[in-house]
Amino acid sequence: MxxxxxxxxxxxxxxxxxxxxxxxxxxxxxxxxxxxxxxxxxxxxxxxxxxxxxxxxxxxxxxxxxxxxxxxxxxxxxxxLDDAADKIVELEERFERETAERMERIFSEIRVVESLVKRLAETREFSGAVVAAAQPPAIEASKPALELASPAPDSDVPPPKPEKRLEEMNDSELLETIRRSLETNRVDLYLQPVVSLPQRKVMYYEGLSRLRTDKGELIMPRDYMRVAEPAGMMPTVDNILLFRCIQVVRKLAQRNSKAGVFCNISAFSLLDEDFFPQFIDYMQHNTDLAQHLIFEFSQMTVNGAGPVERASLEALAALGFRFSMDQVTNLRFDVAALHDRNFRYVKVSAATMLEGRHTAGDIHAGDLKELLRRSGIQLIVDKVETEREVVDVLDLDVELGQGYLFGEPRPVRESVLREEPQPGISIAAD
Known part of the structure; x- marks a missing residue:
């Protein structure tokens, strides 16, 4: 104006x-x-x-x-206002969708945990019955049950015996210690690096599960397999270790979006008709882990896979998960068939590779890497212990290595496990 x-x-x-x-x-x-x-x-x-x-x-x-x-x-x-209304509707739909997905994750995890707890209880009853049957009859068996069960009012109840060291335990004590470790979630994930050669830059990790006693002693696989196998407890141990490994890997994936971890699965899990279908259902709600997890199987498991094991592998492959074959003792295997079954990695020990160069066979060790590469499979030479082996392996044009020379297995830091978990996944702290 x-x-x-x-x-x-x-x-x-x-x-x-x-x-x-x-x-x-x-x-x-x-x-x-x-x-x-x-x-x-x-x-x-x-x-x-x-x-x-x-x-x-x-x-x-x-x-x-x-x-x-x-x-x-x-x-x-x-x-x-229209955009805000649309965004509100979108947020409501997204919230409902994510809530439903999270609830499905929780329910799938609960179903797996229930299955494992039930299995653990069954093995406790079974092994307890075996131990009881092996013990001589009690001298006071003729006394009333109430008298046997209740101490005198003014008698002192002895405190529980402190846990023995592993080397002092008999098989039944060791089995009970293993069960307590599983029940109290004393399961640790150790990571061993897989490095690029010759730069030795960490590219992947292999996840190795370890049990701990009440005193913190590590129970190695060679120790718990010796007693768990005869007691029929090995499937339960293997299932719980596998599930625990998956949970911890999810935590690691939150910290490092590029983390890739090899996780071992044995034939026990693949054949478990109760656990594995529920495990597949759990993984269906966690397909985002496919970029972080590579399931690893021994050559013996792969070669001996029957219809049930093959169906289990196909179910995991259909979810986008990749596989690795380790503990290779024979270089004569069908590379194309492995690729068709979604195997993308093969681990061969340095000793097998270096000895294989001088043995007759369908696949010469020096040609294995190129043969696997043409089929879309990467070769990893593991159990590399000396610098001399590194030199010999590099002569074979190998690009990935693993072994104590590059790094021994180390436990995942507690700070990582204390990170806020993603909704739907719960990892209990010890």
Whole structure:
């Protein structure tokens, strides 16, 4: 809108000429002063009318412009409200979808845990019955059960015996220690690096599960397999270790989006009709782990796979999970068949590779890497212990290595396990 100064200037433009007109008509032309004044007044009024008309026109334009701006602003606000409404609907749908997915993850995990707990209870009853049957009958068996079960009121109940060291335990004590370790979640994940050669840059990890006693002693696989196998407990141990490994790997994947971990699965898990279907259901709700997890099987398991094991492998492969074959003792295997079954890695020990160079066979060790590469499978030479072996392995153009020379298995840090878990996955702290 015009400022007061502009209005004053416009007024002067018609007021001064009107005064000049009235004076000139009287002084120069001899008009009657009253008529001259009236003519000047009329001229001034016409100028004022023109001024008012121009001002109203300017004001109308300003008002129209403001109305257009307000209309545009209102339209923008309306669009923003529509977008906000759409986003709210989208967030509601996303929340419902994610909540449903999380609940499915929780339920699938609960089903697996229930299966493992049930199996653990069954093995406890079975092994307890075996141990009880092996013990001689009690001398006080003829006494009433109440008398045997209840000590005298003023007798001292002896405290529980402290846990023995592993080397001091007999088989039944060791089996009970293993069961307690599983029940109290004393299962640790150790990681051993898989490095690139010759740079020795960490590319992957192999996950190795270890049990701990009450005193913190490690129970190695060679120790617990010796007693768990005869007691029929090995399937349960293997299933729980596998499930625990999967849970911890999920935690690691949250910290490192590029983490790749090899996780071992034995024939016990593949053949378990109760556990494995529920495990597949659990993995269906955790397919995002496919980029982080490579399931690893021994050559003996792969070669001896029957219809049940093959169906289990196909179910995992259908979810996008990749496989690795390790503990290779014979270089004569069908590379194309492995690729068709979704095997993308093969681990061969340095000793097998270096000794295989001098033995006759279908596959020469020096040609194995290239043969696997053509089928989309990477060769990893593991159990590399000396620098001399590294030199010999590099002569075979191997690009990935694993072994104590590059790094021994180390436990996952507690700080990693204490990270806030992703909804649907719970990892209990010891």
């Amino acid at each position: 015009p400022s007061p100064i502009k209005h004053l200037a416009a007024t002067m433009l018609y007021a001064l000429p009107s005064v000049a007109l009235a004076w000139g008509a009287t002084a120069l032309f001899g008009f009657d002063p009253k008529l001259a004044a009236l003519g000047g007044l009329i001229a001034c009024l016409l100028g004022a009318e023109a001024h008012a008309a121009i001002s109203r026109s300017v004001e109308r334009k300003a008002v129209r412009k403001e109305l257009q701006e307000l209309t545009s602003l209102a339209a923008g606000l309306s669009r923003d």
